[in-house]
Structure formats: C-alpha cells, structure tokens
Amino acid sequence: MKAAVFKGAGIPLVVEILPDPEPGEGQAVIKVQRCGICGTDLHMTSGHGNDFPDNSVIGHEYCGEVVAIGKGVDTLKVGQFVTAMPVGGCGHCAPCLAGYPMACAQMQGLVGGFGEYMRIAAQSSVILPETLSPADGALVEPLAVGLRGVRLAQMQPGARVAVLGAGGIGLAAIYWARLLGAGKVVALSRSTRRADLAMQMGATGFETLGEGEVERMVALLGGMPDIVLECTGAVGMTQKSIELVTPGGTVVSLGFCTAPDPILPSLATWKQVTMKFSFAYDLREFQHCADVMAAGHVEPRLMISRTVGLDALPDLFEALRAGANETKIHVDPWGGQ
Incomplete structure (x- = not known):
C-alpha cells in the first residue's frame, strides 16, 4: 500500500x-x-x-x-x-x-x-450510516473531543460560555455548547481569521484576545462566563481561563498543553473555580456524533x-x-x- x-x-x-x-x-x-x-x-x-x-x-x-x-x-x-x-x-x-x-x-x-x-x-x-459521506465520517473524531469537553462542564441550560481558541477543537466545542443548551457562546482567539466560521458553528459573538478582552467579552455574554473551555493548548491559557471565568464557575481544559503551564492557585481558590481536564472521548460519544450528523446537523x-x-x-x-x-x-x- x-x-x-x-x-x-x-x-x-x-x-x-x-x-x-x-x-x-x-x-x-x-x-x-x-x-x-x-x-x-x-x-x-x-x-x-x-x-x-x-x-x-x-x-x-x-x-x-x-x-x-x-x-x-x-x-x-x-x-x-x-x-x-x-x-x-x-x-x-x-x-x-x-x-x-x-x-x-x-x-x-x-x-x-x-x-x-x-x-x-x-x-x-x-x-456509520450510509447517508454520511467520507468527509462526515472523518469529522466524528474531532467532534467527539469537543463533545466530551462540553459534557464534562455539566452545563446548565442558558449558561454563558467562553471558548478560547477557534481551531478544530474550539469550533467543535462551540458547536456542542450551543447544541446542548448554552445561552450565549463567545469565541476568543488571537486573530479574527476564523471569526465567520465560529459564528456559523454556533458562536453568538467573537472577540480577539488582548487589551480590553474582559470588558468586550462581558458585553457580548451579558456577564462573566459560567464556563470557560480552553481549546488552544498554549502556555498561559489555563491561567487566563481562571481569570475570565465567573466566581464559582468551571474551566475545562481540552487544549492538551504539553509544556509546564503555571497557574495562580490563590486566584482559583478565591474564585472557587472547578477545573477539569478532558481527554479524548468514549465510544458512546463517537456514536452520538455520527447520529447527530446523520440527523441532518x-x-x-x-x-x-x-x-x-x-x-x-x-x-x-x-x-x-x-x-x-x-x-x-x-x-x-x-x-x-
């Protein structure tokens, strides 16, 4: 071969x-x-x-x-x-x-x-159902990564969600957050090159990371996010997630950072942040992704x-x-x- x-x-x-x-x-x-x-x-x-x-x-x-x-x-x-x-x-x-x-x-x-x-x-x-194309079939795996991360957040209906990163995993997380009941979803990225795509995938707003990011994000969400989904894997983004999430909120890491990534535990403690780290998926999540696409999504x-x-x-x-x-x-x- x-x-x-x-x-x-x-x-x-x-x-x-x-x-x-x-x-x-x-x-x-x-x-x-x-x-x-x-x-x-x-x-x-x-x-x-x-x-x-x-x-x-x-x-x-x-x-x-x-x-x-x-x-x-x-x-x-x-x-x-x-x-x-x-x-x-x-x-x-x-x-x-x-x-x-x-x-x-x-x-x-x-x-x-x-x-x-x-x-x-x-x-x-x-x-896979015969109604799905090969392109659909090859999307099941990255979609399942996003699905698991959103499920781990135990999101309540109407929750305010911030997604850091607009790559494949970030886009999958945006898609599932909206599909599973988020109220508003704001994507935050270092550039605007995928802003239109993020909106098409379900984001209700898009902002660039940088000066004034918190104020701009809050204006779009109507408050601090209940959930932050970290999907970049870049050093510093775990700490930024802690800074952005509302007190008592949840941070889920999907980015799979492989370098030391320092955080300030006292800030997470003061805000009573719940932190979870999502790895991969299970077979039920794979099946669900295929079923949702077969249903016309x-x-x-x-x-x-x-x-x-x-x-x-x-x-x-x-x-x-x-x-x-x-x-x-x-x-x-x-x-x-």
Whole structure:
C-alpha cells in the first residue's frame, strides 16, 4: 500500500510503498477513505519529546470501508462504512466494557490514516450510516473531543460560555455548547481569521484576545462566563481561563498543553473555580456524533478547508507546521490531488 511515513522530528513525511496490513485478533482492516490532519499530528512530529515513533504512519481522524476481518470479530462485516477510536484495549476489563479503552492497562494506539489501509479495533469502532459521506465520517473524531469537553462542564441550560481558541477543537466545542443548551457562546482567539466560521458553528459573538478582552467579552455574554473551555493548548491559557471565568464557575481544559503551564492557585481558590481536564472521548460519544450528523446537523462540514491526496501531504504538512492558515484539511489516500 501507499502511505505517508513519519521518519523523525524535523524530517518531512515521505510517501512510500509498504506491505498491506493484516488484521490481528479482534481487529479489522479498513480501506481509508478520508483522514483529517490534527494539530496533535503536527505537535507530535516536531521534536517536543513525546513524538510518534520514527518510521510510523500516523493519522487518527479516519473513516473507511472494512476490507478484512480478524479472528474473533463478529460485530463488523466486510463492506461496512466505519470510523473508530484510534486505540484498542484488551476488550474485557471495566474500561473496555464501558467503551473507554484509553484507560485499559493493555491500551495500544491504532493510527495510520495517512495510508491506503490501516488496522482498527473492532470493539472501538462505529458503523456509520450510509447517508454520511467520507468527509462526515472523518469529522466524528474531532467532534467527539469537543463533545466530551462540553459534557464534562455539566452545563446548565442558558449558561454563558467562553471558548478560547477557534481551531478544530474550539469550533467543535462551540458547536456542542450551543447544541446542548448554552445561552450565549463567545469565541476568543488571537486573530479574527476564523471569526465567520465560529459564528456559523454556533458562536453568538467573537472577540480577539488582548487589551480590553474582559470588558468586550462581558458585553457580548451579558456577564462573566459560567464556563470557560480552553481549546488552544498554549502556555498561559489555563491561567487566563481562571481569570475570565465567573466566581464559582468551571474551566475545562481540552487544549492538551504539553509544556509546564503555571497557574495562580490563590486566584482559583478565591474564585472557587472547578477545573477539569478532558481527554479524548468514549465510544458512546463517537456514536452520538455520527447520529447527530446523520440527523441532518451539517454545520461541522464547514470546518473542512480542502481535501488532498497523499502525494501532496508532505509539503502541505510542513506548511501547516510553519503556520499556514487552514482549519481542517482532509487527506484522501486514493486521490491524486
């Protein structure tokens, strides 16, 4: 098969011909139809100390057609259109049975969406409705990240919500906050380049971070936010979330900052802030995202900037690493663009 291979930090992806994968026990192989490029892909190939292994095929926002079934799999059939969580577990422990294999002691990553074929864990997969497109299927994973973060906030109907960041996860958080009952949602970002998109995804206001940010945010929300969803992963944004949230409010971190990020505990204590840190999603959240899109909620499609083929991916990946202005790019491993 053809795949874009991560060779090591500081080295562009290389398109190579690799052996087709075979399904192990409890696994299936899919023909990848689409895979989104995530900020995590860029971060974990940049030499920050937690990179993907050298000579690996990455890509975890994928969907595709089942083409092979491994031993012990009775929940999938060849020809089905599926997406899957990019992990597998033992299948028998409490976390696995609850649909959260991330907490399994035997958890293993299953990435590889930047290739024509890849292995998935059958128990971590969701069969997608035929009404969904490959582009829809590859949006399930980032949407599930946003859904989990909003659910963790335990938002009350009519809540005032501030979302820091207007990238893919920030946009997903905006979408779910509005869909799940927020009163007003204000997006705050360092630039205005995604202001229109944030509004289309459900934000009721958009402001840039900087001088006067609190006053401008309060004017749009009608008060301090009950919930702040931190979706940038940048150093300093956790503390800023504490500063912005109303006393007694809730801060949820979805940004996955991998560097030390100091906060002032006395301010959080004085304000009696509840802080939560959201990691990934579970299988029910994956299923819910697919069901909502199948019911006709098509706003998430607006996040997709364009679709490219594998041959174009290495140069594009480096452009994104350098800060190219794109929102969500999908890779079609069988396309020629």
